[in-house]
Amino acid sequence: MSVPGPLGPDASGTGADGDVGRVGGVTGIDDVRGVDEIDDIGRVDEIDDVDAVGGSPAPRRVRVTSPRHGAADRPVARPRAHEIDEETALGEVYLAALLRSQRRLALLVLGPTVLATLASLALVLATTAGDDGGVSVGLDWVLVGVVGYPLMWLGAFLYARAADRVEDEFVELLRRR
Amino acid sequence: MSAAGAWAAGLVGLVCVLTLLGGAYGLRLSRTTSDFYVAGRTVTPWWNASAIGGEYLSAASFLGVAGLVYAGGVDMLWFPVGYTLGYLVLLALVAAPLRRSGAYTAPDFAQARLGSLPVRRLASVFAVVIGWAYLLPQLYGAGLALRSLTGAPSWVGAALVAVVVTLNVVAGGMRSVTLVQAVQYWVKLIALAVPALVLLGVWLASGTPTPHLPTPADVGLDGAGGAVGDRAYTILSTLLALCLGTMGLPHVVVRFYTNPDGRAARRTTVRVVALLGLFYVFPPLYALLARVYVPQLPPGVSSDAIVLLLPSAVVPGGLGTALTAVLAAGAFAALLSTASGLAVAVAGVLDQDVVRPALLAVTGGDATGIQSFRLAAGVAMVVPCAVLPLVDDIGLATSVTLVFAVAASTFSPLLVLGVWWRGLTAPGAAAGMVVGGVSSLTALGLRLTEAVPAGEDRLGLFVASPAAWTVTAAFVTAILVSLATPERVPRGSLAMLARLHTPERVDLARLRP
Known part of the structure; x- marks a missing residue:
């Protein structure tokens, strides 16, 4: 899963494995949302950011994670x-x-x-x-x-x-x- | 040609045309081999079970069982019981593991489980021989059906089926179209059930006259004499062949691949048992009604034709003619679907292991997969057609049962031991297959050519019903040779067994790449 657009390679998330902790970037996302929702909303968020800085996008790290209900027993x-x-x-x-x-x-x-x-x-x-x-x-x-x-x-x-x-x-x- | 003959010929022609259209539809529906797999994921257990029933219920079931019961009485009822019981055994012993092995054919299973190319080749040889031997009675049945309807010589029906099946397989390619096969089951069931119910109604309305049954002492199974011990041996040997042979039939194994996972394979098999049971209630009904209305077979007519003779004997005139035509069409649907399934399975094995390597060697890598498959399909049908004139008239269900015995003696040790016993080795499996295959094929050959007449003595009995000793010999050989070659237990056989028996949900990382 990756976030398209001018935000570049850093924006690609590591949603698939989900072991990495959540890092900012995607604001206002509830923890229990599905992956697809996060993708959509994340994209909207970033376009807003681009407008704010007037065309010179600061490469911000966007880490999209998937909330997994079964994550707790996974290592077992x-x-x-x-x-x-x-x-x-x-x-x-x-x-x-x-x-x-x-x-x-x-x-x-x-x-x-x-x-x-x-x-x-x-x-x-x-x-x-x-x-x-x-x-x-x-x-x-x-x-x-x-x-x-x-x-x-x-x-x-x-x-x-x-x-x-x-x-x-x-x-x-x-x-x- | 009589009016009945014309009617029946018309309906038979219609069935042939519809089968060809089904093949062409299949061609447009799915163009690559992977389409077949994808289709498999979306097929529900009921569709799959209908498709298995459609392919499995052959001329032996549609015509042969009634003929056997008509001639042999209550002992013959064990044949349809065995045909159905085979799926219960298959369910309990191999259904889910077979699906989880990912094998498309029994040779694939041999290679996956034992990692041995020679064993794979051996299994391929037996798969092709069994497929050809099973095609023989289908072609014979086609000739019989057409002859008893129209008076045409036997080879006409056989040639018709051979041509339709070859065209169908060549056009439809690698995939057996689940939808077409599933519809075939219901066509057969209706074609058998509706005339049966009409005839039953006539019988009830005419004051339920009693059937004149043959005594078991008169006929015996296969004419093997009436002694209780002989009858018990024959029935038990037959049941063993049918129970363990079902899992080894090439067109049955292929069908299990269409299930999405092991659990679905089990669900499908449960439904197959229900569908077969529903179907097999009817053939004995024909036999009993024929015992009322056709107490003596007309001279020169085989008892396999009794289903087709009955309607006109019960209700002469238009209704009888129409019912006969419906039954003939059903019998042809049965022939065509089983023969198509067999031809696809045989052609698949031939293509993979013989034709494609040979063609690539000859043309220097210039042949496409589709060309070699079509060539293999041609070979798959030509051989049984060539052998057909050599075979004596021994009855549909009898010859089919002998083929079950060969399948039981070759593939059931491989599959059952392969699924349940970690200690099976490639030499063990190969030795078991050779011992079981050679002995049961010898019996089949002696019986088909009437070199050893059945029922003369003990030898005739053992040749007519070989499964009891050939299957035992195959299992014992496979186990003993495996025990003698412990160093040949394949590496990773624990992981392989784990893969066969654990649900797909469990994440066995290294096993499911």
Whole structure:
């Protein structure tokens, strides 16, 4: 982000990183304004300045900063994610915890699915094994052909929701001290 | 040509023209590869899920499942269950990590995860072979559908589909247009559901006559005899192939790239399960109604054609003709969308790993990316067309299931172990793919050429349903060879696994450049 016009290179802000403290130049800006607002108002301010000194602009430092609500916990979040980046022992512990809970979740949805499949297969085989005449359309058809689908969807839905939650908790873990 | 044939041919032609227009629209809509990525960010999970459904539901689902259930009874209901279950397994095991890997194809994943070019090449070979093998039943189904409608020779339908798909892919380029594929799902669902409900109404109005079902002992799966043990083996092996094969199909993997992030990939997959379940309720309905109204197949007609025969058998005359035409159009929509998706995926892999390097070498760096992609698209369609006459008539869903077995035996060890196990090595993955691929492809070849007839003995059973042993062999090989080569565990595999399993929001600075 930079401030255009004759004010030159010094006027460019360091809004993106925001670690630098606020220095004057932009007057009357409330701390909680968004970056865009500051940009607009800052520009107006400087044009006024140019008029005041009659065409010979004094290169004033304008530092535009972005007020960041989450700035306070930022330094805490970085090192924890770095533990994983840098493959430290602690990072391995974090990742192992995440993998474990995701794996448990996958087994929690696939295990019952396998069991239910085997059970209904056994049921269908048992009811049709001895038949040698015309087989009727009965419970087995409804069980395999219709009932299975909503159950599969339910399993998928619950899994996706739980997986989202596990990931949210992991993000929290990395953010928290 | 009968009146029904004329009607159906007209609607089929309309579907072909609309597909071509869709390709041309896609060309105007997005001109660069990056447009595809950008489009991906704006596609909602429902659109994406419809697009996956549109590409996934092939002729095997539209015609083949009903034919199987008609011929084989209740045991065959496990086929659509397996087709749907595949997405539940995909969701729980690989959906989000696959998206987070940034891989566009399974070979991309192999390279990203294992950092090995030879493994990538191997995966490319299998992706192309699987794509070709999956295109075969689509072409076969096209010939079948057109023949049963108009009496035209089988090659006419196959050639028609091959030409339309090639033109479509060449015109539309690298992108599979999400919008067109998404609309295809709803076209197929309506084309299958509306005639089903009309026929069901007629059946109810005529006093619900009972269907005459074949006994499982008569047919068995694949004619594999009626012993309970054999039936159980066949069903379980089939389910294993379908559950683990879905994630390895080239056109399915590509679709997951369109999701903006891992979480969206999961949401999309949940909706896919719902859409597939909705669709698969209908094919068995056709089979049951056909058991009432068409107790015996006319001589020389495959059971795959039963969906197309049914309407005229239930309501002779104008209504039956119209319904048949709607179903034929739906079947062609299914063929075209699946074949287009496969052709794009196969052409993409061929282009990246074979055609472009070769073309650059021949022309001395004078060929553009679009030229080489078009050449690859041509090759992608010519090969299955050439192989088609060698293949015996073994039924749509059966041959598709064999291809699932190949996909399950090659890519599921790579993907599942790659996502969950840090110790997977390049030699392990390669060995698993070779063992699983060679064994399952051998079974596929023996079955397609009828060299080993199914149902004669145990060998026939294992060849007809190979997944149970080929998938197991592939996983065991991959794990054992990886354990034997611990020094080949890729550097940074912890960071890679972290990237696959952490949400995109977490700022893993070095991993997301």
